[in-house]
Amino acid sequence: MKVRAPGMFVEQLRRKAESAGGKLIDLHTWSLKMSQYDHTTEVCTKKPLSQRWHVLGDGSGVVQRDVYSAFLARCVMSNTHHPSHIETMWAAQKPVLLQTGWLRSEPAKIEPSGKITVATPLEQVVCDRGFAIGHGLDAVAATREPGDPGGFALRTPCL
Structure with a gap:
């Protein structure tokens, strides 16, 4: 804890937000359960x-x-x-998420047991030197990789 200084980080973030005309809002993540909440059913799973x-x-x-x-x-x-506020915001963000690939409109299958299944995309890091959505040439990395057979490098490294 003393090496990382999370309190100091939050205070610096708060000061920078205020100096830029914004504000830092503390969320009670334990009660909000954002990774479990579904705005379409208003249920936490x-x-x-x-x-x-x-x-x-x-x-x-x-x-x-x-x-x-x-x-x-x-x-x-x-x-x-607030479900009504979330639905309004979702309508604006849905096309953006669909275009970037973070939202897939594949239909889910509801099994007789009530379990919902869907063919989710595989999580893979782009390692074949092809372009991913939103990625482009990185001139600095390209000059640092003279032996690159493709002649370019991606911004996201292969892990």
């Missing part, structure tokens, strides 16, 4: 950390869990979820 894609309760698609949690955090008002 516990999931294992290995489940990286959130299946929307109405079966309209799947969304990447961390991106969806960040979206829900952006929509919090008075430290609670």
Whole structure:
């Protein structure tokens, strides 16, 4: 704790936000349960950390869990979820998420047991020197990799 100084980081972040004309809002993440909440059904469902894609309760698609949690955090008002506000914000963000690939509109299958299943995309790091959505040439990395057979490098490193 003393090496990382989380309190100092939060205080610096608060000062920088205020100097830029904004403000830092503290969220009670334990009660909000953003990685478990589904705005379409207004229900929290516990999931294992290995489940990286959130299946929307109405079966309209799947969304990447961390991106969806960040979206829900952006929509919090008075430290609670407001479904009507979230739905308004979702209508504006849905096309953007679909275009970037963070939301897939693949239909979910509801099994007789009531379990919802969907073919979620594999989580892979782009290692074949092809372009990923939103990635472009990195001139600095390209000059540092003279032996690159493709002649270019991606900004996201292969892990």
